[in-house]
Amino acid sequence: QKEVEQNSGPLSVPEGAIASLNCTYSDRGSQSFFWYRQYSGKSPELIMSIYSNGDKEDGRFTAQLNKASQYVSLLIRDSQPSDSATYLCAVNEGGYQKVTFGIGTKLQVIP
Amino acid sequence: DAGVIQSPRHEVTEMGQEVTLRCKPISGHNSLFWYRQTMMRGLELLIYFNNNVPIDDSGMPEDRFSAKMPNASFSTLKIQPSEPRDSAVYFCASSLKLAGGPNEQFFGPGTRLTVL
Numbered sequence: 001q002k003e004v005e006q007n008s009g010p011l012s013v014p015e016g017a018i019a020s021l022n023c024t025y026s027d028r029g030s031q032s033f034f035w036y037r038q039y040s041g042k043s044p045e046l047i048m049s050i051y052s053n054g055d056k057e058d059g060r061f062t063a064q065l066n067k068a069s070q071y072v073s074l075l076i077r078d079s080q081p082s083d084s085a086t087y088l089c090a091v092n093e094g095g096y097q098k099v100t101f102g103i104g105t106k107l108q109v110i111p
Numbered sequence: 112d113a114g115v116i117q118s119p120r121h122e123v124t125e126m127g128q129e130v131t132l133r134c135k136p137i138s139g140h141n142s143l144f145w146y147r148q149t150m151m152r153g154l155e156l157l158i159y160f161n162n163n164v165p166i167d168d169s170g171m172p173e174d175r176f177s178a179k180m181p182n183a184s185f186s187t188l189k190i191q192p193s194e195p196r197d198s199a200v201y202f203c204a205s206s207l208k209l210a211g212g213p214n215e216q217f218f219g220p221g222t223r224l225t226v227l
Contacts (some may be wrong), residue, residue: 017190020123023189032213032214034215034216036218042220043202043218043219043220043221044202044218044219046215046216046217049213049215051213088154092214096165097159097161097206097208097214098140098156098159098167099144099156099214099216100156101152101153101154103153104153
């Protein structure tokens, strides 16, 4: 059973701080990693994809991947109240289309 | 461009009734996924299609669930007979899967199903 583990939270951070969201996965064959944002009552929205070790930055978002430790994280700089949502980590094994989602971490940005 | 379209957005039905959920993927995408989301179990893959062919239906909970994709622009998920434990939000997602390429999935708005 391939697993993707996330702390369900809530993770509370003050406005303007850095929010750090973490995810671990069990399958060493995983090659593609995604972060989705889901507002309450809405559908998941893809915000970051990462495929190789290291950091990938997109605006205020930075995804970090460490395949040796089977760990992927998402940093949100200058957190805004509008970032308050549940963040889903998703992992895809190479060569397959099936993506396994974590339970999601609920982020609360306090004004 | 239109995203993934799902209908209905909300469905309330009584136990034992047949429920049909519909999905239109993003034009040009070749893969379609059906998910179910609940508070307890999170987002679970039910089935996915590649080029209209079902590839993996191991997530379909039982024989009461069936899915079809008669063409590249339409898919249905049917529950017959429905039970209260089927109450959840059902999402359809699509992606353009190319050999060696990424598998970024884009989600529809979902159908909130309530079975009384």
